[in-house]
Amino acid sequence: MCEANAYIEKEGKEELFMESVDVIQPEAEDKLLIMNIFGDQKIFYGKIKKISLINHKIVLEKFEEK
Amino acid sequence: MCEANAYIEKEGKEELFMESVDVIQPEAEDKLLIMNIFGDQKIFYGKIKKISLINHKIVLEKFEEK
Numbered sequence: 001m002c003e004a005n006a007y008i009e010k011e012g013k014e015e016l017f018m019e020s021v022d023v024i025q026p027e028a029e030d031k032l033l034i035m036n037i038f039g040d041q042k043i044f045y046g047k048i049k050k051i052s053l054i055n056h057k058i059v060l061e062k063f064e065e066k
Numbered sequence: 067m068c069e070a071n072a073y074i075e076k077e078g079k080e081e082l083f084m085e086s087v088d089v090i091q092p093e094a095e096d097k098l099l100i101m102n103i104f105g106d107q108k109i110f111y112g113k114i115k116k117i118s119l120i121n122h123k124i125v126l127e128k129f130e131e132k
Contacts (some may be wrong), residue, residue, distance in 0.1 A: 002068035002119045024117040037120060051090040053068045053119065054103060 003037050006058040009049055014059065018042055021058060024051075030063040069103050072124040075115055083126060084108055090117075096129040 006021045007014040023035040032044045046062040072087045073080040089101040098110045112128040 002070075002122065004068075004119055022118060022120045024114070026114055026116075048090070048092055048114065051117070052088060053070055054088045056068065 001037070002053070002056075004051070004053065004056040004058050006034060006044075006060055008044075008046075008060050008062060010062065017044060017060060024048065024058065032060070067103070068119070068122075070117070070119065070122040070124050072100060072110075072126055074110075074112075074126050074128060076128065080125070083110060087124060090114065090124065098126070 003020040003022055005019050006017040008017050018034055018036055020036045021034055022037045025033045027033050030045055030047060034044055035041045044060055046060055049059040049061045051058050069086040069088055071085050072083040074083045084100055084102055086102045087100055088103045091099045093099050096111055100110055101107045110126055112126055115125040115127045117124050
C-alpha cells in the first residue's frame, strides 16, 4: 500500500500526527484536511514542509502565531 | 512503487506536470520543488490542491497573478 505517515516537526523532533494517510487537501492558508485510508479525518493548522512518497513520509510544520 | 503523477488543474482539465514524483517540498509561498524518482527536479509556481496517495495522484493549481 502507498499510504504515508504524517509527522509534525518541532524543534528538530518529529511527532506522529496521523498514520496511513491517503489524502492531503489544503483547505485554506495554513489549514490542511488530512484523511487516512480508514476514512478518519483530521484538520492540521500549518503547512506541508516536505513529502517523500518513496519514504512514505509527510512532514508538517505547525502554524505559529507571531 | 509508491510514486505519483502530478497534474496541473486548469479550467476543469488536468495537464500532466511530472510523472513518478517522489518528493514535494514547498520552498516559499506559491513555489514548490518537485522531484521524481529519477532525481529530475522541477519548480512549480502555485499550490497543492489535493494529494491522494492511494490514487497516486497530485493535483496542482497554478499561481495566477491578479
